[in-house]
Amino acid sequence: xxxxxxxxxxxxxxxxxxxxxxxxxxxxxxxxxxxxxxxxxxxxxxxxxxxxxxxxxxxxxxxxxxxxxxxxxxxxxxxxxxxxxxxxxxxxxxxxxxxxxxxxxxxxxxxxxxxxxxxxxxxxxxxxxxxxxxxxxxxxxxxxxxxxxxxxxxxxxxxxxxxxxxxxxxxxxxxxxxxxxxxxxxxxxxxxxxxxxxxxxxxxxxxxxxxxxxxxxxxxxxxxxxxxxxxxxxxxxxxxxxxxxxxxxxxxxxxxxxxxxxxxxxxxxxxxxxxxxxxxxxxxxxxxxxxxxxxxxxxxxxxxxxxxxxxxxxxxxxxxxxxxxxxxxxxxxxxxxxxxxxxxxxxxxxxxxxxxxxxxxxxxxxxxxxxxxxxxxxxxxxxxxxxxxxxxxxxxxxxxxxxxxxxxxxxxxxxxxxxxxxxxxxxxxxxxxxxxxxxxxxxxxxxxxxxxxxxxxxxxxxxxxxxxxxxxxxxxxxxxxxxxxxxxxxxxxxxxxxxxxxxxxxxxxxxxxxxxxxxxxxxxxxxxxxxxxxxxxxxxx
Numbered sequence: 001x002x003x004x005x006x007x008x009x010x011x012x013x014x015x016x017x018x019x020x021x022x023x024x025x026x027x028x029x030x031x032x033x034x035x036x037x038x039x040x041x042x043x044x045x046x047x048x049x050x051x052x053x054x055x056x057x058x059x060x061x062x063x064x065x066x067x068x069x070x071x072x073x074x075x076x077x078x079x080x081x082x083x084x085x086x087x088x089x090x091x092x093x094x095x096x097x098x099x100x101x102x103x104x105x106x107x108x109x110x111x112x113x114x115x116x117x118x119x120x121x122x123x124x125x126x127x128x129x130x131x132x133x134x135x136x137x138x139x140x141x142x143x144x145x146x147x148x149x150x151x152x153x154x155x156x157x158x159x160x161x162x163x164x165x166x167x168x169x170x171x172x173x174x175x176x177x178x179x180x181x182x183x184x185x186x187x188x189x190x191x192x193x194x195x196x197x198x199x200x201x202x203x204x205x206x207x208x209x210x211x212x213x214x215x216x217x218x219x220x221x222x223x224x225x226x227x228x229x230x231x232x233x234x235x236x237x238x239x240x241x242x243x244x245x246x247x248x249x250x251x252x253x254x255x256x257x258x259x260x261x262x263x264x265x266x267x268x269x270x271x272x273x274x275x276x277x278x279x280x281x282x283x284x285x286x287x288x289x290x291x292x293x294x295x296x297x298x299x300x301x302x303x304x305x306x307x308x309x310x311x312x313x314x315x316x317x318x319x320x321x322x323x324x325x326x327x328x329x330x331x332x333x334x335x336x337x338x339x340x341x342x343x344x345x346x347x348x349x350x351x352x353x354x355x356x357x358x359x360x361x362x363x364x365x366x367x368x369x370x371x372x373x374x375x376x377x378x379x380x381x382x383x384x385x386x387x388x389x390x391x392x393x394x395x396x397x398x399x400x401x402x403x404x405x406x407x408x409x410x411x412x413x414x415x416x417x418x419x420x421x422x423x424x425x426x427x428x429x430x431x432x433x434x435x436x437x438x439x440x441x442x443x444x445x446x447x448x449x450x451x452x453x454x455x456x457x458x459x460x461x462x463x464x465x466x467x468x469x470x471x472x473x474x475x476x477x478x479x480x481x482x483x484x485x486x487x488x489x490x491x492x493x494x495x496x497x498x499x500x501x502x503x504x505x506x507x508x509x510x511x512x513x514x515x516x517x518x519x520x521x522x523x524x525x526x527x528x529x530x531x532x533x534x535x536x537x538x539x540x541x
Contacts (some may be wrong), residue, residue, distance in 0.1 A: 009101035013092045013108050020112055020122075021085045028077035028123045031373050031400035037076070037125040039433030042126075044076060045441045050227035052454035053238055057179035057312060058127045067251035071440055087129070088112065090136040091330060097143050098291035099335040107334030110275075111327065113362045116266040128320065131180040134326055138173035138187060139298065146201055147290065156174050158207055167209035171301075172211060175220025182239055183302060183324055188214075190298040196288070232540030240451075242313060250434065251311050256528050259286035259310040262319035267326055270358060276485070278332040279303070292332060299328035314525075373401045376501040399499065399506050400434075407438035407472065407509070410497050417472055417500070423517075426468045427479040429453045435472045446529055448483045456538035457526045464517050465533075471512040472497070480512055483527060486520035487524050 004012060033041065043051050043059040044066060050056045061079035069075035088108045097106035111117050121128045145166040149157050157163060177184040195201045195210075206209055218225075228235050264272040276456065282296035303325035339353040374379045376396070411417040416424075419441070424439065425446035426432040432447040432455055439445075444464055447455045448471070470483050471491075485491045491511045499507035524530040528538030 003368070004105060006101045009096075009105040010092070011084045011208055012090070013105045016105075016108060017085050017088045018114065020088075020118075021081065022083070022120075024081045024099060024123050025074065027079075027119065027370055028033070028081050029074040031073070031123075031210070031370055033076070033437055034124065034401050035430040037432060037433075038403075038437035038539070039430055039453070040125055040270055041076065041120055041433065041437045042445070043454060046458050048227065049223035050235065052231075052457055054127045054235075054260045054454075055179045055221075055224050056227075057130050057176060058125070061130065062125055076125040077123055078126060080121070080123060083129040083133040084117075087133045087136055087327075090133070090140050091327070094136065094140050094143055095331040095334050097147055098211060098331060099293065100338065102338040103331070103335035105334070106337040107330040110333055110358075111330050113358045114267045114271050114326070115362070115365075116323055117327070118362060119366060120266075120320060121323065127181045128323065131177060131183055131326060132324065134173045134177035135184070135187060136327070137176060138170050138237060139328075141169045141173060142191060143294070145170070146195075146204075147294075156202070158203065163209060164212075165171055165289050168216065171213035171216025172215040173366075174219065176216055178221040179224065183321070186219075186301040186305070187298065192300050193301075194294055194297040197297070198290060199381070201290075220435055232537060237540070242315060249312060252314070253311070256307070257311040259307050259315065259319065262317060263307070263326075266319040266323075268352065268358070268361070272326075274336070275326055275329045275333055278329050278336060281336075282329075282332055295331050299325040301325065323380075324398060332531070340368040356456050369398065373398045373413055374502075376504055376506065383486070396506060398421065399501065402499075402501055404434050404438040404497075404499055404509070406497055406499050409440060410506045410511070411443075421467045422469055422470060423464050424472065425484075427476050427483055429455060429472075431472065431474055448487070448527065448529060450526050452528050452538070456532065461529050462535075465519075467517050469514040469517055471514055473510040473512065474507070475510075477510065480510075483524075484512065484514060486522050486524060487517055487529070488514040489518075490514070 002008060004070060024102075040059070043056075044062040047063050048056060049059060050394070051059060058079065061083075062076045065078045066075040067071075069078055088111065091111060092101075092104035092108050095107040112122075120126070121132060145163065146433055174184060174187060177187065195204050224235070267275065276340045279296070281298060282292040282299070285292035286296045287293070303322045306315065306318075306321040315321070337351060337355070341348055368378075376398075378396075410418070411424075416422050423446065425445040426435055426450055427448050429447050429449065429452055432445060436443075436445050436455075444459045445455065446459060446461055446464070446469070447453075456497055469488070471480060473480055480491065492515075494511040494513055497509040519533045520527075521529055532538050
């Protein structure tokens with residue numbers, strides 16, 4: 001293998017992207033959908049202008065993909081795999097422009113070695129893959145506009161056709177990023193701070209280009225705005241409430257520390273520490289280096305906002321919300337790696353060992369977890385305490401990453417699948433999603449809970465009045481009695497569905513046959529299904 005140089009860095013990067021793309025195709029095809037992916041699945045079947053908790057682009061892309069590749073795991077996930085390959089190439093191009101080509105290669109290496117990026121963002125049916133791609137696409141055109149044009153006459157730069165084209169492309173990319181995830185607000189704020197804090201860039205504040213880009217963004221984002229206008233702005237209320245304080249303001253240092261620890265684990269601690277170091281370096285050099293200033297302002301806002309807010313808001317385990325900021329830090333980190341490898345022998349040796357360890361850890365861990373998720377081999381050949389240690393109900397958490405095909409087998413055996421007067425449901429949004437994916441969306445499905453999320457908008461319960469239902473539950477018997485029974489004449493528990501992985505029973509799901517769906521005689525305005533049966537919207541007034 002030839003030594004990495006400025007001349008061959010692009011080729012090496014393309015080879016890395018191709019190899020990882022092929023590996024991810026297999027991961028996407030042969031591992032089951034997680035709870036979030038299963039929950040999102042029905043949105044890809046029912047294409048809408050927007051959705052309850054996410055903008056629509058990733059639903060649209062996977063809906064199109066399943067038309068081509070079929071209703072399969074790969075069909076849903078292929079857009080994410082493809083977009084991440086594009087994200088990697090954009091990361092290389094931007095880093096090359098800001099620093100150098102070798103730094104671009106190492107930036108792509110580090111992104112592919114970090115846990116949250118290499119599988120969760122790069123493989124899964126989630127909104128993050130299009131967000132990252134169009135975030136970097138917008139950043140790429142901004143860099144083309146604002147960097148490397150010092151030799152040109154400023155007046156010519158401002159009035160050239162290329163400048164107007166770049167602003168239009170920036171607007172298109174920001175619009176598509178807005179259709180991906182609401183994080184796009186941090187791009188606007190970050191670019192504004194970059195322009196405002198750099199004297200040679202402030203002239204853009206009174207150029208029509210940025211405002212044209214904003215207008216284009218709003219036009220492209222119109223489906224999200226229109227859908228929310230017609231649904232009581234429920235998406236913005238839901239997402240905004242996550243950063244709220246509730247009824248009383250309390251500081252939660254434990255949530256804050258959990259967030260920092262979670263970010264480090266998601267990124268991997270030995271990658272997170274150097275990345276944070278580059279954040280501080282970018283801060284120190286932001287006044288003297290445009291490259292560091294750009295990476296600082298586009299990284300600091302999502303990282304700080306979603307970390308600080310955990311002092312009063314319980315964001316639970318959403319440690320990936322800071323990911324766009326860390327993605328920007330891979331650029332100066334790649335440059336730091338290149339400088340270290342070009343330095344003295346001692347520094348060179350330590351960096352190479354760190355890179356080799358990081359690569360081995362990521363490859364081995366992903367390999368072992370993927371094989372265990374599919375086969376469950378660790379239950380037979382590894383110490384079981386490792387898979388149960390952090391899971392309170394003594395269930396292997398990786399079981400959530402397999403498809404519950406035994407549900408469909410039971411439906412076929414009992415004749416429920418063929419009976420058009422039987423629908424299905426559950427008492428939790430995430431379990432409802434797992435049931436829905438197991439049945440491939442062939443049954444109407446209702447979530448009997450005060451938090452059905454997007455599921456409340458995709459099936460109208462009024463169309464199911466008078467039908468029977470099969471309700472699937474998991475360790476929540478009280479919820480069936482409280483939230484399901486009032487809507488039926490009779491609820492009868494049947495033998496459990498056994499979720500089997502590689503011949504081993506790993507999970508029991510309770511099954512209830514419910515007769516004659518109707519409106520509850522009790523007032524249950526806390527349940528969206530009750531409100532919908534009354535002809536009201538599921539959320540809001």
